[in-house]
Amino acid sequence: MLNRPIKNISWDFLSKFIILVFIFLQCVRWSVLLQSMDIYYHLLTAWGFIQAGGYSGWDFWQFAPVGRMHIYPPFFHLILAGLIKLGANQIILAKIFEIAAPSIFLVVLWKFIRVHFDSRLAFFVNLAFFSSFSFYLSLANHIPATLTFIFGILAIGQFFKGKLLRSAILLALCFYTHIGLSWFFAATFLIYALINKEEKRRALIILGIGLILALPMIIKEISGLKYISMLGLDMREKYLSKIKIVDIFFALAGLIIAFKQKGKYGLFLAFFIASFIFIIYPYRFFSGEGYFPVVMLVALFLGWLYQGFKKRYLLFIIALFTLTVSPTWSMYKENTAQSKISHKINIFDSGFVNLLLAKGQILWFPKEYLSTADLVRENSQKSDIVFCPMDFIGLTVSSLAGRATANALLPEIRLSNDYNPLLSSRIIIFTKIDDPVVTGKVINSLQLIKIGENDFFAVYKNPACKAAVDIRKASVPFWLISLIGVLVLLVFWRSAEIEKILNKLIKNV
Secondary structure, eight states: OTTSOOOSOOHHHHHHHHHHHHHHHHHHGGGGOOOOSHHHHHHHHHHHHHHHTEEOSEEOSSSTTTOEEOOSOOHHHHHHHHHHHTTOOHHHHHHHHHHHHHHHHHHHHHHHHHHHTOHHHHHHHHHHHTTOHHHHHHHHHOHHHHHHHHHHHHHHHHHHTTOHHHHHHHHHHHHTTOHHHHHHHHHHHHHHHHHOGGGHHHHHHHHHHHHHHTHHHHHHHHHTGGGBOGGGOOGGGGGGOEEEHHHHHHHHHHHHHHHHTHHHHHHHHHHHHHGGGGTTSHHHHHTSGGGHHHHHHHHHHHHHHHHHHOOHHHHHHHHHIIIIIOOEEEEEOSSTTSOOOEEEEESSOOHHHHHHTTOSOOOOOHHHHHHHHHHHHHTSOTTOEEEOSSHHHHHHHHHHHTOEESOOSOTTBOOSSOOOHHHHOSEEEEETTSOHHHHHHHHHHHTOEEEEEOSSEEEEEOTTOOOOOOOOOOSEEHHHHHHHHHHHHHHHHTHHHHHHHHHHHHHHO
8 A cells, every 4th residue: 555656645734734733842842931042132122122112223231231232133122022012921922932933934934835836845845844953943042033034935935926026025124133044035036036047137126125125224233343243252052063964965965956957946046055154153054044945955855756756655754754763963062161072963853853852951940030030120120230140141030020131142242341240230140050159259249138049049139339221212213113114014015006117117127
């Protein structure tokens, strides 16, 4: 029975089943979420926007009270700020986004491949997606990047439908959501234009309009380059790189197929070439956002392999291997203080298996974090500053308590002036793993007053602190942001009429 050709198979049914399983497995992970420190940065930034009354180009909520240039694209933070202002619980909001963002990405990607290629390839894309757990984690942990993936795929979809203005708006939205991935999609449009001469003019027009619409954000980022130091760039994440051994070979085979049929699969080539903008971030290139073209190319190869045989047993073997085995080569440091790098190969390391077992680093301990945040709120004013020797803890508690912090993520963006975070902070948090000799000296020298503790943290008040957060007025207030949003939606809705004018201009170029 298994060796007979498959007839009348419903690829859409199989794809929908995979998507439903994926969503179910994500919901099972609810108790272990949150799993990324990045979300606390986004929550605190949203809090900063609320205090400022809109988008702020100055990050006063980190490295307080001196602050630094804020160049992170604001779309996700504005969404969070709006939902928080409506009364949404921060943690519930963050958990929902960690579940919803990867799920929406998979649905959008499946529909895009199904509409513009075929249902069988869309099924194999879903199957290949389940191969890498690290790629899934990047989608769940780096939510602005995942949203940019969604906008970028939708932009290409509108381009394929001939809707230039909608495509350009969605491409521009990428720039207001994530710095690196926006350039990935811009490069994709450029490379695709060079590969497919028939689509060159339209692709370049979309790219040009998209860049013009994104110009305010691009100028803001360029103006902040002088504040960026590569010395502050945390490259330790490269030791988290996971390379999917078999997938790489499958992807190379898919690359050959795409090259031979570049008229049909030129987009896959464009994705692959554009992904090299992530090469300076080894983890993101091999295991995160840069893995996206690998998924596409692996699916292309698997589809070609099935086409050559069309046997039930082959489809079963492909599915079984992808969903359960998927060997992975990893490098890591057993001790971050040592320079020695260790390597290992995990034979059974598919995304499906890890999701099924609800694996992942648990970063959310509600009892300890929430009780600490309560202590901070009860013993400080809204203008007070919080600090912890561990940046992650300081940022987490500050975001939950609604306070600025002397800590910061994204250390490559320098602070504006030197300062002493201990002297600048009303609330100081020590962890139970801190050196007691060092913490004792700080407590005695500053005459800190202990206000509470739990299993993880000890919280102190600095009675001598006179510093306060310097809240900057919004660069773009919420009312103007809302107005711009409504105008963009109207243009997007009425784009057909505007595109008629654009098409006439294109013919005359």
